[in-house]
Amino acid sequence: MRYDEQVDQLTLLGSLRGWWKQNAARHGAGAALRNFCGELWGYLRESTPEQRRRRYGDIEYDWEHRVDTTSATLDWRARLLGVFHSPYQATEPALFQEMMAALRVDFAEFLFIDLGSGKGRTLLMASEYPFRKILGVELLPELNQIAQENLRKYSSADQKCQVLESICGDACEFQFPAEPIVLYLFNPVSESGLGRVIGNLERSLIENPRRVLVLYHNPEHEEMLASSAKLKKIGGTHQYAIYEAG
Ligand SMILES: C[S@@+](CC[C@H](N)C(=O)[O-])C[C@H]1O[C@@H](n2cnc3c(N)ncnc32)[C@H](O)[C@@H]1O
CATH class of the missing domain: 3.40.50.150 (Vaccinia Virus protein VP39)
Structure with missing residues (x-):
């Protein structure tokens, strides 16, 4: 399989499993569950219209160059995958x-x-x-x-x-x-x-x-x-x- 074909099957469930395995092995199941609730709570807080508006704060680069690099327009799935991997945020x-x-x-x-x-x-x-x-x-x-x-x-x-x-x-x-x-x-x-x-x-x-x-x-x-x-x-x-x- 080519290197760039390996992640075609990136799923929410698979990502959650990977996240859980890593966290439970490192901190124990109880702490992993607490971390998971914390991440989920953070995700929900970030989903409010106010937070979305805040994320549009990085839109200037896109206006200037007519591209789409802001984190504000990510859909819910990409943001949730970000919780299990690393959230997308563009460099200033x-x-x-x-x-x-x-x-x-x-x-x-x-x-x-x-x-x-x-x-x-x-x-x-x-x-x-x-x-x-x-x-x-x-x-x-x-x-x-x-x-x-x-x-x-x-x-x-x-x-x-x-x-x-x-x-x-x-x-x-x-x-x-x-x-x-x-x-x-x-x-x-x-x-x-x-x-x-x-x-x-x-x-x-x-x-x-x-x-x-x-x-x-x-x-x-x-x-x-x-x-x-x-x-x-x-x-x-x-x-x-x-x-x-x-
Ligand atoms: C903080 S963002 C940085 C984005 C970009 N480098 C920038 O500076 O504008 C981190 C990015 O890493 C990606 N990412 C997370 N886990 C990764 C992995 N295992 N391999 C490659 N990219 C990954 C995320 O989807 C996200 O887009």
């Missing part, structure tokens, strides 16, 4: 520019990868830098489909990279191409999932030593990167962390 443009400036690299040497790319806003924003290529990997087929549509529609006088692709796949199974990479992570996976991503990256670095920068936005599980023997912190703020290998 000004912060993305700040993070790109902080990288201090020759973009033309690098492949930009966003694991958990959602509707593809970061892919579009990254295309304003001269990356060799830009790749997004998104678990939810419906978000990946919207991302692909956005990539087709997007046109900007500032675009410097024209080689953009969005594929559907599980970040935890992703095999890194053997080339210099800027890896972008905005909390796509749980702590254990991040462990698998880092494990795959470390194996890839052992097989093909090269420059890889990891840009971790809202670094909830930064300790996982900090404990990798292959990665070294080279910068960041309270909003992001930059690690480098090679």
